[in-house]
Amino acid sequence: MSQTDTSVATDAAIAYLREHDTEHLAQLDEFLRIESISADPGRIDEVRRAGQWIVDELTRLGIERATLHETSAHPIVTGEWMKAGDDAPTVLIYCHYDVQPADPLDEWIRPPFEPRHENDRVYARGSGDDKGQLFMHLKAVEAWMATANRLPVNLRFFFEGDEEVGSEPVEAFIEEHADLLRADVCVVSDGDTFDDDGTPAIGYGLRGIAYWEVRVHGPRQDVHSGQYGGGVDNPANVLVRMLASLTAADGRVTVPGFYDRVRDLTDEAHAAYAALPFDEGAWADETGVPGPMEGERGHSLLERLSARPTFDINGIWGGYTGDGAKTIIPAWAAAKISTRLVPDQDYREIETSMQAHLASIAPPTVRVEVRVIHGGAPAITPLDHPGIGPASRALEAGFGKPPLFQRSGGSVPVVAALDAHLGLKTLMIGFANPTGNFHAPNEWMSLRNIRDGVVSLVHLWAELGAMRASDLRAGEPAPRR
Numbered sequence: 473m474s475q476t477d478t479s480v481a482t483d484a485a486i487a488y489l490r491e492h493d494t495e496h497l498a499q500l501d502e503f504l505r506i507e508s509i510s511a512d513p514g515r516i517d518e519v520r521r522a523g524q525w526i527v528d529e530l531t532r533l534g535i536e537r538a539t540l541h542e543t544s545a546h547p548i549v550t551g552e553w554m555k556a557g558d559d560a561p562t563v564l565i566y567c568h569y570d571v572q573p574a575d576p577l578d579e580w581i582r583p584p585f586e587p588r589h590e591n592d593r594v595y596a597r598g599s600g601d602d603k604g605q606l607f608m609h610l611k612a613v614e615a616w617m618a619t620a621n622r623l624p625v626n627l628r629f630f631f632e633g634d635e636e637v638g639s640e641p642v643e644a645f646i647e648e649h650a651d652l653l654r655a656d657v658c659v660v661s662d663g664d665t666f667d668d669d670g671t672p673a674i675g676y677g678l679r680g681i682a683y684w685e686v687r688v689h690g691p692r693q694d695v696h697s698g699q700y701g702g703g704v705d706n707p708a709n710v711l712v713r714m715l716a717s718l719t720a721a722d723g724r725v726t727v728p729g730f731y732d733r734v735r736d737l738t739d740e741a742h743a744a745y746a747a748l749p750f751d752e753g754a755w756a757d758e759t760g761v762p763g764p765m766e767g768e769r770g771h772s773l774l775e776r777l778s779a780r781p782t783f784d785i786n787g788i789w790g791g792y793t794g795d796g797a798k799t800i801i802p803a804w805a806a807a808k809i810s811t812r813l814v815p816d817q818d819y820r821e822i823e824t825s826m827q828a829h830l831a832s833i834a835p836p837t838v839r840v841e842v843r844v845i846h847g848g849a850p851a852i853t854p855l856d857h858p859g860i861g862p863a864s865r866a867l868e869a870g871f872g873k874p875p876l877f878q879r880s881g882g883s884v885p886v887v888a889a890l891d892a893h894l895g896l897k898t899l900m901i902g903f904a905n906p907t908g909n910f911h912a913p914n915e916w917m918s919l920r921n922i923r924d925g926v927v928s929l930v931h932l933w934a935e936l937g938a939m940r941a942s943d944l945r946a947g948e949p950a951p952r953r
């Protein structure tokens with residue numbers, strides 16, 4: 473299509489959305505009424521029903537090979553529309569259709585699976601995380617198919633039902649069904665806009681993780697500290713000494729080689745961080761701490777929260793913790809510890825080097841056991857990725873404001889897995905509201921974000937459709953328009 477044709481078609485798709493707004497919101501309610509709580513064994517059929525609902529919708533919209541795949545846990549939905557031409561880019565869309573449990577139920581003003589519309593918001597479990605966002609993708613597709621009878625790009629869909637319980641079947645699925653998922657770029661909508669005033673955001677990085685349990689063993693059983701103190705090395709004392717030595721005063725991790733693969737921020741990345749409005753005082757107030765920790769020199773607080781690795785003790789226990797005093801030297805003490813990792817740290821390497829380091833610093837008076845609990849890779853999409861420009865223009869067209877660029881301090885396993893197995897870079901384009909009570913009672917999403925977000929997606933497919941597939945692949949120069 474020529475540029476004029478595309479803009480006429482885009483306008484028609486947006487007009488279609490306006491005309492069908494009431495009908496679409498009623499249909500969203502229908503989807504939200506399905507109780508797809510992945511953690512609840514009593515709702516296995518409800519999770520499946522939500523997956524099947526999506527398959528039926530995709531089929532109705534003209535999406536081909538819409539399929540509900542069996543997995544080791546809940547089903548995965550895929551589908552595709554690949555008729556935009558051999559040269560046209562292919563985009564993989566990822567969202568999840570499972571939701572968090574609704575407890576505590578008595579804190580909901582209306583039951584979680586009876587959507588209510590109030591104050592220009594829809595309240596229901598899953599309205600923001602993530603069924604509302606998944607539904608928005610369906611409506612953007614519908615708007616194109618209903619008005620142009622085609623899509624400007626090739627689209628593939630990848631919707632899972634296990635995200636809230638750890639995405640267990642996803643990695644194996646990516647390995648086994650690469651042919652259904654291959655694309656030039658991935659768009660993940662499972663996050664939020666920058667603020668509640670409709671400032672959109674593009675997420676381009678996630679931290680990885682490595683997690684261990686450490687156990688220090690001393691005497692055969694708890695012994696009297698009056699009788700044995702001074703002779704028996706106390707496992708709890710040893711454990712805290714060892715763990716304390718893992719970070720320096722500025723928070724830097726002391727495990728040898730830990731920083732070897734850490735990619736330094738580019739000037740462009742520093743500038744993207746500096747452009748984010750951030751109030752350290754408000755952050756400290758909200759967090760309840762007297763102030764932020766000192767942290768590494770040369771990195772702002774925001775950078776340290778998402779672009780630098782960290783070490784944390786997540787829990788520590790052992791010995792006597794009841795009322796009053798009990799004078800013992802405990803037989804053992806234990807801790808759960810973890811590190812957040814950044815590109816290009818390899819969590820397997822870090823797991824091994826942590827185990828080796830703890831063994832090397834353990835005194836001969838105790839026995840130390842270190843067990844790996846789980847790990848995940850970090851991910852990053854370079855800010856000069858050719859998909860960033862089109863995504864920015866699309867979000868600005870939908871929300872009336874350009875997006876801000878942010879990295880998240882957390883981890884999303886599917887993003888790292890798509891990169892590792894398919895070399896697929898992800899743009900995280902979330903539409904939920906930052907204060908929308910994710911995972912909490914009275915979850916909500918603003919109707920404005922729904923409407924502006926669907927319009928953005930209509931534009932996004934037009935923007936990406938104006939590119940060639942080869943121009944969109946990571947590592948290639950941005951297109952000249």
Ligand SMILES: [Zn+2]
Binds near residue numbers: 568601635662
């Ligand atoms: Zn989610």
